[in-house]
Every structure is written in structure tokens, then in C-alpha cells.
Amino acid sequence: MTEPTDISPEGDSTLIETDYEIGQDNISTQIGPFNLDVHNPVFLISGLCIVAFVFFTLAFQDSAGPMFNAMRVWLTSTLDWFFIASANVFVILCLVLVVSPLGRVRLGGTDATPDYSYSGWFAMLFAAGMGIGLMFYGVSEPLSHFSSSFADNAGTPDSWAPLGGAPGDAEAAARLGMAATIFHWGLHPWAIYAIVALALALFSYNKGLPLTMRSIFYPIFGERIWGLTGHIIDILAVFATLFGLATSLGFGAEQAAAGLEFLFGLPATETTKVFLIIGITGIALLSVVAGLDAGVKRLSEINMVLAVLLLLFVVIVGPTIAILSGFFNNLVAYVQNLPALSNPVGRSDANFSQGWTAFYWAWWISWSPFVGMFIARVSRGRTVREFITCVLLIPSVVCVFWMTAFGGTAISQLVTDGVQTVASAPLELKLFAMLQELPLTQITSFLGIVLVIVFFVTSSDSGSLVIDTITAGGKIDAPTPQRVFWCVFEGLVAIALLLGGGLGALQAMAVSTGFPFTIVLLIACVAIVKGLMSEPR
């Protein structure tokens, strides 16, 4: 009776019995020519809240900026121990899951088959996860930690050096600088993403709950997640995602414009920046309309190839031997310094642990609903062990290599060759200043700008898909105009903030959402363990 289909038996999984039907709270309506299928009230409230916050920030610039910034600083300086300790919990849980028997559980049922090949899957999770950050901080962060560690005042309360630094000792300062950078880009951020993604994937594919943030809370709140509690979680996730993306897009446009000015002498005016945002949003629009496979996946793969090309170029043309041996040295330096760097209490390097580490953790955590949802969406059919290996371990190793190649080259330009260009260049130009010291500058810098722009596009399009899914109550087949709406909305918010001057304020606001989400993630840890224990393995 049944024709050949592409649905194979999935084997066993333990579905959660609930009377809730996905989409039961949705409103399906037609406004003008547009069909809508949105969750009531998540869509409306999150949309209105975002508009209200943008207006508030623009109208009361003098008070809004300092207020949001003060909130962010208060959170990362008072609760630094909380962020640092929680991030440690996430890493430890992930590592335990890899080696425990729970690692055998398969997302989607014992016999489920993966939706994506390794290469497509990896390209997508990397592009969504941190692609753009690697472009900007790959050169600047190692240099920054190196300089503060090397400086004479390292170790004093004024210093921003990690772990007291290594005043006057260039080699030790470089090791410490690389270890601190890798600490911020290695296991911890990926563990944060992995926890959210694993929880969502488990409760969606194995437990049959909708793919939306509230589902993680089912083991704790039960049926109440369909009510107010769940609405708040989902609205907060939309809020963090949209403001995180819009402010990054605004800052990204400023940085890309600075790059274009540096390379081609194109003046970095507001018009240039607005056109960059429109351009990036335009490509993202085409990508979301083309869909996950034809749009997001393809762009991510193109990005992956370009990033590998740039990386290989730096490795081959730069100090090859130093980079290759540096990879292992930095890995060792990272492991050696990891206990001290991740220590949540009794730190004497408050500027570093609060200003860098706690800020980073809050930042990664505020991005985690977005990146986690996206990773979950493309990870069906993998075992927990495979999942953590590919979402935590491999990306961490790639980051070590990337940071070694870009940061190591920059440090060696400064220390070995005595070139000051990179060190004195402003943050957004450090990558280009480093490439300028290598041959074929025009080509590699152009490649750099293209990468920056495409990484923004892949964040913007996957972000629109995620926001659309949350505001449609976990439905991924809501009408296409809805994702177009979110993509355009994000671009408009970015332009409004860029022109009105509220990027910094709302970015601080977005980072502050890292605090409530840290609690969400800790609950997710409990939910993951509970959920996995009841699965057949």
C-alpha cells in the first residue's frame, strides 16, 4: 500500500504525551495579499517591544545609553563569577556526555538518518556560530592580550592582562595572549551553543515538542510552558536574537565601510554604511526566500571554502613553521592555563575576567537562542556523541588553528619583524593591516571583505529563519512573507540605530539578556540529562 518514500523508520524514541497541538495558539489570517500564520501573542508582543525599545533609545539617548551600559557593566562585574562558573558547567556536561553511555542516544530516534552531510552541516553551524567574530578578533584579540601581558604594568589592578600577564617577557606574553584568546573562542562558547542546540534537538526530534525555546522547560514546568511562562521565554529569545543581529549588522557595516575606505578609498560615510546594510539585507532576503538548502546552506558552504582559502594563504605565505608548531604550543598553553582562566572566584585580574571573559560569556549566551535553534534545526539524525564532537570539539580545534594563524602571524610581525602597522591600526582594520604585510594584499583584503559581508548574510538569513520559527510557535512551514518581514525588520532596526545613534546602547541591552539566558541554560542542562536518561540508547 505504501510507495517508496524518503522516510525511513526512525526506531525508538520516547515522545512526551501532551494535549498541546503545535500551532493551536496560532492566528492564521490574511492581511492584504499576505498570508500569516503567527503565534499569539509571541509575534505581536515581541514585535511591539522591539519597536518600543528602538523608539525609547532614540528618543532618550542621553539616559538610555548610559542606563543600558550601566546594566551591562553591573551584570558582568557583579555576576562575573556566575557567568564563568555556569560556562564551566556547560563545558563539563558536554565532555561528560561524550564519554558517557548517554552519548549513544540518537537525535530523532535510534534508527534516524542524518538530514545533512558532514560538510554541509559543519559549514552551516560554523557560519552561524562565530564566522564573523573570527574575522574581526582573529588578529586583534591575541594582539590585545599580548600587549597588555607584555606591558610593564601587567599584574597591577589597572592592567587588562590575563592572569597577571608576563611583563617584559615577549615569549611568555605571546603564549598567555594566545591561551586567553583561545579560551574565549574555544570550548566554552561552543559548549554554550551545544547545550542550547542539544536541548532543543532532543525535545523536538525525540520528544515531539515544537522547535521553540519554551520546549526545553517541559521537564520543569510541564504543561505550563504553553502559557505565560513559555511566552516570556520565547519573547526574550526573539528580543535577544533580533537586537543581537541588528546591532552586529550596524557595527559590521561600520567595520566593513572602514575596510572599504582603507582598501579602495571609498569614504566611510553614513550613506555607504546604509547601503552596506541594505545590500547585506538584500542578499539575506534572496537567501531566505530561496530556503534553507538553496540559500543558507549554499552560502555557508561558499563561505567555508573562502575562509579555508584565506586561512591556507596566511599559513603558507606567513610564518608557516611558526604557525604549525605554534598550533601545538598554543593548544598546550590553552590546556595549561585553562584551570586558572576559568576559575570563577578570587581572581586578581578583575579587568580581564570581568571586562573580557564575563562580557564574552554574556555575549555568547545572548546569541545562544539563535545559534542553538539553528544548529538544532540541521542536526537531526546525529548521535549525542557525534553532535558534541562536531559542535564542540572540532570547532574548538579549528578556532585554535585560526587564532594561531591570524593572531600568531600578527604577533610575530610585531615581535620578530618589529612592524608596528598592525599594532597601531584601529580594531576594525587590524585584519587588513596584517594582510598588508603579506604579498597579494589587494586580493586577500578583497577576499577578507567578501568574507565579512557573506558571514553577515549567513547570520542575517539564519537569524530570520529562527525568529520566524519562534514567532510561529515552532512551525517551520509558516508562509514565506513572514521570514521576509523579519529579515527586513532587522535591517531597518540596524539602519535606525546607525543613523539615530543607539547601536552601543542596544548592544549592551542585548548582552544583558545573557543573564536570564544563563539561567535558561542551566535549566537546559538538567532537562538534557533528564531527557537523555529516558531515551533508548
Added chain:
Amino acid sequence: MYSHIMVPVDLAHADKLEKALQCAADLAKLYQASICYVGVTASTPSSVAHTPEEFSKKMEQFGQEQAIKHDLSDVRSASYISHDPAVDLDDTLMRAATDTGTDLVVMASHVPGLLEHVFASNAGYFASFSKMSVLVVR
């Protein structure tokens, strides 16, 4: 005239398909053709089913119900997974039509509006690009 008829089915809105289902059943009886009901699902849980496997079972059940209701002898069902059904639906149905050796597709469609100039309706796209005959029922 036709020997294999395919009917795309949206289980979430099966009530709106009545005309198309009746039409396909009448044509099947007229030409002694087989009918294959095809459903497309995402891999994430939906209002219809919690897992793709459950979806597949519901499609099979739907096919059997249709067979009894319209007194059809040769009825089958098929289920397909799409990564992004809001966008990939047409291509997935096209693939299903080829896989099942279909020579006539009977599908329901809503009355086109302004938006169809920008986003083609599924049936319209299908009629334009598929190789087999397509009967769009409104």
C-alpha cells in the same frame, strides 16, 4: 488515458481538499488508474505529527480512508521529508511525481491573489514546470 494519478495532500488542511479528492477519485474510476496520495513534512514536529514516521503512518491511513470512501481499488500513499517546506514544497512534489511514475497530478489550489505575482502558488509553479499533466482544482 491516464494510469497513475498523484494527489498532493496537506494533512493539516485536508478539509479544503474535498473537491480535488473527489475529482481524482472520479478520474481514477473513469480510466481505471491508480491513485497515490503524497504528503510532505518537515523533520521537526508539526501540528499533524510528532515525527516523520508518525506522519508516514497518517498518510497511509488517509489513503485507506479515501479508498473506502470513494470505493477505489488501487490506492497508495507516499511521504516525503523537506528541510524547508515553506520553500521546497514544489520541488519535493516534483520529485515525488517522478518517483511514483505519475502521469496526471490532481491538486487543489486557492484562488490566486496579488501575491502570486511575487511568490508563485504551488499549483501554478507545478503546472508550469512539471512534465506530466496537471489538473488544478479551485
